[in-house]
Amino acid sequence: MFSDYFILAFKNLKHRGVRSWLTLIGIFIGVTAVVSLISLGNGLEIAVSSQFGITQTELITIQASGATAMGPPGESVVKPLTIKDLEAIEKISSVKIASKRILQNGKLEYNDRLIFGYIASVPSGKERDFIYEQLNSGAIAGRLLKDSDIGKVFLGYNFYIDKAGLEKKIIPGKKVLIQDKEFEVVGILEKVGNFMFDNAVYMNEKDMEDLFNFGEEYDVILAKPVDKKEIDKTKEDIEKTLRRTRDVKEGEEDFEVSTPEAMIKTVNEVLAAIKAFIVIVASISIFIGAIGIINTMTTSVLERKRDIGIMKSVGARNEDIFFQFLIESSLLGLVGGVVGALIGTLIGVFGTIGIANWLAVDIKPSVDIMLIVFTLLGSFIMGGLAGIAPAMSAAKQNPVDALRT
Amino acid sequence: MKKGDKNSIIIELKNVCKYYYMGENVVKAVDGISLKVNKGEFVAIMGPSGSGKSTAMNLVGSLDVPTKGHIFLDGEDISTLNESDLAQIRGKKIGFIFQSFNLIPNLTAKENVMLPMMFQGIDIFERDQVAQELMKLVELHDRMDHYPNELSGGQRQRVAIARALANDPEVVLADEPTGNLDTKTGNIVMEFLEKLNQKGKTIILVTHEPELAQAHADIVYWLRDGKLEKVTRKKNGWSKAGKEKLRQTKHKGDK
Numbered sequence: 223m224f225s226d227y228f229i230l231a232f233k234n235l236k237h238r239g240v241r242s243w244l245t246l247i248g249i250f251i252g253v254t255a256v257v258s259l260i261s262l263g264n265g266l267e268i269a270v271s272s273q274f275g276i277t278q279t280e281l282i283t284i285q286a287s288g289a290t291a292m293g294p295p296g297e298s299v300v301k302p303l304t305i306k307d308l309e310a311i312e313k314i315s316s317v318k319i320a321s322k323r324i325l326q327n328g329k330l331e332y333n334d335r336l337i338f339g340y341i342a343s344v345p346s347g348k349e350r351d352f353i354y355e356q357l358n359s360g361a362i363a364g365r366l367l368k369d370s371d372i373g374k375v376f377l378g379y380n381f382y383i384d385k386a387g388l389e390k391k392i393i394p395g396k397k398v399l400i401q402d403k404e405f406e407v408v409g410i411l412e413k414v415g416n417f418m419f420d421n422a423v424y425m426n427e428k429d430m431e432d433l434f435n436f437g438e439e440y441d442v443i444l445a446k447p448v449d450k451k452e453i454d455k456t457k458e459d460i461e462k463t464l465r466r467t468r469d470v471k472e473g474e475e476d477f478e479v480s481t482p483e484a485m486i487k488t489v490n491e492v493l494a495a496i497k498a499f500i501v502i503v504a505s506i507s508i509f510i511g512a513i514g515i516i517n518t519m520t521t522s523v524l525e526r527k528r529d530i531g532i533m534k535s536v537g538a539r540n541e542d543i544f545f546q547f548l549i550e551s552s553l554l555g556l557v558g559g560v561v562g563a564l565i566g567t568l569i570g571v572f573g574t575i576g577i578a579n580w581l582a583v584d585i586k587p588s589v590d591i592m593l594i595v596f597t598l599l600g601s602f603i604m605g606g607l608a609g610i611a612p613a614m615s616a617a618k619q620n621p622v623d624a625l626r627t
Numbered sequence: 628m629k630k631g632d633k634n635s636i637i638i639e640l641k642n643v644c645k646y647y648y649m650g651e652n653v654v655k656a657v658d659g660i661s662l663k664v665n666k667g668e669f670v671a672i673m674g675p676s677g678s679g680k681s682t683a684m685n686l687v688g689s690l691d692v693p694t695k696g697h698i699f700l701d702g703e704d705i706s707t708l709n710e711s712d713l714a715q716i717r718g719k720k721i722g723f724i725f726q727s728f729n730l731i732p733n734l735t736a737k738e739n740v741m742l743p744m745m746f747q748g749i750d751i752f753e754r755d756q757v758a759q760e761l762m763k764l765v766e767l768h769d770r771m772d773h774y775p776n777e778l779s780g781g782q783r784q785r786v787a788i789a790r791a792l793a794n795d796p797e798v799v800l801a802d803e804p805t806g807n808l809d810t811k812t813g814n815i816v817m818e819f820l821e822k823l824n825q826k827g828k829t830i831i832l833v834t835h836e837p838e839l840a841q842a843h844a845d846i847v848y849w850l851r852d853g854k855l856e857k858v859t860r861k862k863n864g865w866s867k868a869g870k871e872k873l874r875q876t877k878h879k880g881d882k
Contacts, residue, residue, distance in 0.1 A: 226745050226751070230734075233733050233734060233738075234733050236733075237732075237733045528729070529731050529732075529733075531729075532729045532730075532731055533731070533742065533746070534690075534714055535688070535690060535717065535723045535729070536717075536718055536723065536742055536743035536746065536790065536793075537714050537715060537717055537718015537719065537743050537746035537747060537794070538714055538718070538746045539710070539711035539714045539715060539746070540710055540711055540714070541711065542714075542746055620691075621690045621691075622685050622690050622691045625690070625725070625729065
């Protein structure tokens with residue numbers, strides 16, 4: 223019997239006018255939004271996790287921050303990290319090794335093109351090994367820098383595959399102009415899978431100081447704990463030490479000590495908030511879609527009043543009419559869901575590929591079958607719920623009145 | 628069931644009334660009608676518009692329940708049944724033929740014929756088989772997969788006849804079956820009804836045309852203002868010639 227309802231409902235849907243299909247736009251947009259943004263969200267999550275995932279789980283990052291903004295506007299209010307801070311951190315017993323990193327925005331010229339990008343310092347001695355260890359990558363072409371190199375740089379992977387905006391790939395041995403000074407490229411870093419690392423220029427500290435003249439002020443200090451499991455304790459030790467060296471009270475820190483876990487947590491919180499917002503927006507459009515279905519079905523009941531009368535005259539019970547309209551409404555919801563899921567998945571897949579290309583990172587588009595199944599089931603059920611009232615009014619039609627129309 | 632076996636009553640109306648309440652006014656569409664229809668009879672309910680014959684037909688066809696009185700269908704009092712039970716009995720024991728054909732536009736001719744069987748829970752293969760046979764009976768087996776709008780009026784009415792027979796009902800109730808047809812196709816439809824009657828089906832014809840009623844029916848119930856005005860019976864059966872004559876008269880009248 224139920225298969226008969228499906229057949230009848232399907233036939234009725236087939237004969238539906240364009241006007242009826244248009245009312246599906248609400249649910250279609252809602253489902254498209256949910257599916258595309260959740261699949262994009264998954265892509266983003268994968269991207270973000272991969273950004274932090276690179277062997278850095280035992281690394282503590284220390285940065286200066288503007289928490290104590292006491293200077294007048296316009297002046298640099300951030301008190302930078304200094305050699306004093308670094309030395310203090312190195313003395314902490316739970317810190318195995320600490321190293322300063324300098325990141326500068328600079329211009330690079332090659333092939334008659336000019337781009338701006340990050341230039342990262344590479345320290346010398348034991349700290350160099352520490353930094354290379356953190357990169358966890360060797361040279362894919364040429365070599366990395368040594369202590370003795372002067373006037374030389376190595377580049378991130380994207381320069382090698384012509385994704386840095388120079389319209390020509392750079393190979394070891396070529397010369398580039400950085401801040402108008404000529405440097406020789408000695409090698410290319412293997413692909414790290416992180417936008418910043420893959421697009422950066424790496425330079426020995428000495429050369430960098432000549433270019434930017436940063437003196438004894440640093441952007442970032444990286445520290446490795448003695449015991450990876452005690453990373454949170456090490457973090458507290460560093461905070462305590464820096465409060466002393468920088469003379470600030472607890473709660474008024476002008477620096478930030480972060481562990482990768484904490485960063486991932488923050489990023490995930492932001493992603494979750496975005497997802498929640500998307501789900502709310504999508505729920506609203508699906509709600510509107512449901513009202514569209516109620517409207518369509520109510521109209522359909524009026525239009526087919528005569529059909530209802532005919533069916534009742536040939537023996538249809540009230541429940542026969544009810545289920546037929548209910549299933550028709552459910553199928554209507556399902557159609558909106560199918561179209562929405564299809565387009566949403568396409569947007570998700572191509573959007574993810576787009577993000578991957580744009581950031582030059584490795585994100586594989588993922589199609590979440592469970593998401594699609596739940597979406598389709600949800601839109602079928604929602605169509606049914608929207609159809610309950612119209613189906614009840616259809617079932618209640620008096621056959622005599624219905625036939626008279 | 629042989630025609631003329633008058634011993635078994637298929638439909639009985641006992642002092643049936645149907646009132647419609649419109650504000651302060653009471654419209655007595657049917658006001659105390661009693662009649663009996665025997666199995667195998669060809670009965671006509673005759674009356675001008677407003678005479679209550681449509682209401683009477685709805686009551687006889689169990690599409691509607693009376694305000695007062697009792698209706699017995701095959702011995703069962705249907706005045707007290709709920710809507711769903713009424714629908715089941717109606718689908719099983721009564722086949723409807725309407726003036727405006729009333730086929731479902733989204734279904735093909737064959738599917739329309741299959742519909743009444745669906746509501747009786749007959750499986751789809753049997754439905755298909757029976758529908759094909761009935762389409763052959765009404766000589767439309769080459770139009771089975773056509774939609775109603777692809778058929779002429781006469782063809783549609785023949786599909787409706789096939790549909791009325793789907794559950795092999797005791798009674799075929801025809802409400803102005805020729806009203807929307809020209810005389811020639813109307814006659815074809817009436818011939819089908821006669822054939823069915825000869826095979827033993829009880830036919831109830833509702834019409835406002837006295838000629839049509841008298842040409843075909845064994846008994847004519849004349850209604851006026853919701854009441855039974857008179858009953859005329861065919862004496863010893865209308866002769867075949869007499870029927871033919873009446874039919875000719877109708878032809879002329881129409882022209």
